[in-house]
Amino acid sequence: MALPALGLDPWSLLGLFLFQLLQLLLPTTTAGGGGQGPMPRVRYYAGDERRALSFFHQKGLQDFDTLLLSGDGNTLYVGAREAILALDIQDPGVPRLKNMIPWPASDRKKSECAFKKKSNETQCFNFIRVLVSYNVTHLYTCGTFAFSPACTFIELQDSYLLPISEDKVMEGKGQSPFDPAHKHTAVLVDGMLYSGTMNNFLGSEPILMRTLGSQPVLKTDNFLRWLHHDASFVAAIPSTQVVYFFFEETASEFDFFERLHTSRVARVCKNDVGGEKLLQKKWTTFLKAQLLCTQPGQLPFNVIRHAVLLPADSPTAPHIY
Structure with missing residues (x-):
């Protein structure tokens, strides 16, 4: 890369500044390939069928923000807006819905949320924010619950999610944020x-x-x-x-x-x-x-x-x- 010709006009000075900035941003190379950067956690080679890019969509659901992989690597648990999903991912590139359980915020909490000037179209829902494996039979999850955080245990049966009982829902303050943002x-x-x-x-x-x-x-x-x-x-x-x-x-x-x-x-x-x-x-x-x-x-x-x-x-x- 050639150094821009210098002049006394401001445009030449600006060109010199941009040139030096570009030199800083360009990656440095080491002769002989002696330097080696961080290695990726996962590596696939060209032609590997596991490199297939997959998309999953479930009508009526959005905000698939929280992910948890099962211990055997065959099931992906997904926390979405007002629902938790279990996806079968044993077949590379083809995620399949095993089952889904709803966990919406109560009508009372949604009304309180809207009363406090939060949006009942984008904010006053239960956004799943914590999803962890508690043991082989239960997951532990927390959500924003319409700006009133709540947590509960989810029982598993052969990696399928069992419905959530309302009487087992606990306060989740300090574990999940109030605001989904x-x-x-x-x-x-x-x-x-x-x-x-x-x-x-x-x-x-x-x-x-x-x-x-x-x-x-x-x-x-x-x-x-x-x-x-x-x-x-x-x-x-x-x-x-x-x-x-x-x-x-x-x-x-x-x-x-x-x-x-x-x-x-x-x-x-x-x-x-x-x-x-x-x-x-x-x-x-x-x-x-x-x-x-x-x-x-x-x-x-x-x-x-x-x-x-x-x-x-x-x-x-x-x-x-």
Whole structure:
């Protein structure tokens, strides 16, 4: 690529700026092929029938946002708007509906949602936001439930979903967001659900919370502002003794300079039981740090979208991508 000729006019200066910017954005190559980037988690070769792109559509349903693969890899559970589906995916490229169960928000909750000035056309529904495998016989799921989060267990019979009983529906505050537009994350570890979401109707109180299981329910302290009010969660990844949460928020440490949005990682210990006098029912092992995602000579990547745990040669040295 030739360097643009310089002149004294502004257009030449603009051309030089764009040229330098393009040089930064172009991927660098290593002579001899010595450098190797991150390897993909799944790899298919040309001609492999599993590469077939498949589409699934069910009339009357939308917002297929939450996915869960069964342990044997034969069934894909899908959380949609006011319904949960079980898809048979044993035949590559041909997903087949095994069965579907409805889970709509009640008429009373929808009326309350509309009364609070939310849209009864796009918001006042039950959007499934959490769908995890609790054990071999049950799934655990949570939804927005018309801005009144709710959770329940779903019984499985030969990977088929059994209907939900209304008397088994529980409050889901702190596990599912109120607003379907808010980002969230949840992971089930040793029978306990670790979730990151918004904890109030206004969407101004982010929370990291542990529920279910035999351990005490713990959460972050909103009064101490452990999280900025605009925190947005993207992933939760368990490790041997801790659980990591990945999110983005406005960095309060730079308030003197400007409102800087940054990526974060937070950590809590699995054996945390909360404080005895101080921090009762609160995390005592909560720590967070800024994620420095950048490459030499390039701008930092301060907007995080997802994080996954990569297989490692040693279980004591996992890598997060």
